[in-house]
Amino acid sequence: MxxxxxxxxxxxxxxxxxxxxxxxxxxxxxxxxxxxxxxxxxxxxxxxxxxxxxxxxxxxxxxxxxxxxxxxxxxxxxxxxxxxxxxxxxxxxxxxxxxxxxxxxxxxxxxxxxxxxxxxxxxxxxxxxxxxxxxxxxxxxxxxxxxxxxxxxxxxxxxxxxxxxxxxxxxxxxxxxxxxxxxxxxxxxxxxxxxxxxxxxxxxxxxxxxxxxxTDRRRPVPAAGLTPGQQDRLARFRTELPADAEDPQVFQLPSGVFLVEAKVPAKRGKGLYETHTILMGEAGEPARPQPGDL
Known part of the structure; x- marks a missing residue:
């Protein structure tokens, strides 16, 4: 495939x-x-x-x-x-x-x-x-x-x-x-x-x-395009994930909030995944989604 x-x-x-x-x-x-x-x-x-x-x-x-x-x-x-x-x-x-x-x-x-x-x-x-x-x-x-x-x-x-x-x-x-x-x-x-x-x-x-x-609600952002604070939060997020997690992806939402998402194979069924996510602002601080983001 x-x-x-x-x-x-x-x-x-x-x-x-x-x-x-x-x-x-x-x-x-x-x-x-x-x-x-x-x-x-x-x-x-x-x-x-x-x-x-x-x-x-x-x-x-x-x-x-x-x-x-x-x-x-x-x-x-x-x-x-x-x-x-x-x-x-x-x-x-x-x-x-x-x-x-x-x-x-x-x-x-x-x-x-x-x-x-x-x-x-x-x-x-x-x-x-x-x-x-x-x-x-x-x-x-x-x-x-x-x-x-x-x-x-x-x-x-x-x-x-x-x-x-x-x-x-x-x-x-x-x-x-x-x-x-x-x-x-x-x-x-x-x-x-x-x-x-x-x-x-x-x-x-x-x-x-x-x-x-x-509909372009999620704009992919390469790791190189993140601020130092965001890169630090991304690095910590990686340490929080299970060993078999896929590499996280970063997206910017319409409000400017950043969504970080990583898939982890689920134990209960083949082909199923759990999705681990965090939301962060420009400095890597916790953020909340705004109407129309998700």
Whole structure:
């Protein structure tokens, strides 16, 4: 899965990503690809293989789904709480935002569930079909990579020694808006809206964090750019971390506060991490985040 940025750019985040899946009972397990007239356009997308055809669940099916979904939701919630406890509570869907129990956009979340909304010739029509879990091969995933100037989608196959394939990329400035969507399974959905008005609805492990990078809430700061006081605090932070921690990363938030973040492999599950963080000011002193920082 090796992929490396250009010598003059930095990888800010890399995370698995896919098209989202319907969460409300009428659209449960479904996804559609629409133009601005709400027509299905998946057959028009160049190079896309055939995929499943979805229909809204009938009232009878919805009642069955509601019973099964209620039980499953309880299981998912329990698992989600356990994961949040392991990773330090950084999952999306928490806090004082809208509840994920209520659709925020019924025409696109419970009455229909488009994951691609695009007029002819717009950018959303160019995203790769491998984002669709129903189309891509088994043991294949897509990773989103954000650098300070690009968003890339990489294809990763079953052979972990093979290079990742660049499926799609665009400059950051074509993304007009990136925002998390609370009404989703686990709060993992986000919407990327491009400057031409087209958009895609995607799902990832930490939608809020990915959105934060895409909206420039976190500006990476090299260690050489820190003040002596900040470098001293960073050195002390390193001594406080477990031996298997990844090297800390430093970011400046919109208010000017500095966030230092280090990932530590969790003992409770492979691929899970605890995130250790501190906030500091210009001299390395403790600081508080301000509205809009996190």
């Amino acid at each position: 090796d992929w490396y940025p250009a010598p003059d750019e930095t990888t800010l985040v890399r995370t698995p990503i896919r098209f989202a899946t319907g969460y409300a009972h009428p659209v449960l397990g479904s996804r559609w690809f629409r133009d601005t007239e709400r027509r299905d356009i998946q057959a028009e997308l160049p190079g896309w293989p055939a995929g499943p055809e979805y229909t809204l669940h009938s009232r009878t099916t919805q009642q069955v789904d509601k019973v099964a979904g209620g039980f499953l939701s309880g299981v998912v919630t329990a698992v989600q709480l356990a994961v949040e406890a392991v990773v330090g509570g950084n999952s999306a869907g928490k806090g004082d935002g809208p509840s994920r129990a209520t659709p925020q956009d019924p025409p696109n979340e419970s009455e229909d569930f488009p994951v691609l909304w695009a007029a002819p010739g717009t950018l959303a029509r160019t995203v790769p079909w491998q984002l669709d879990p129903a189309r891509r091969p088994e043991r294949y995933r897509v990773d989103a990579v954000v650098t300070e100037r690009r968003l890339l989608l990489l294809g990763v196959g079953g052979d972990m020694t093979a290079p990742a394939e660049v499926l799609w990329e665009s400059a950051r400035d074509v993304i007009a808006e990136a925002r998390p969507l609370p009404f989703s399974d686990g709060g993992h959905d986000l919407r990327l809206t491009f400057t031409d008005g087209s958009w895609v609805r995607l799902a990832t492990g930490d939608a809020t964090k990915l959105v934060g990078f895409l």
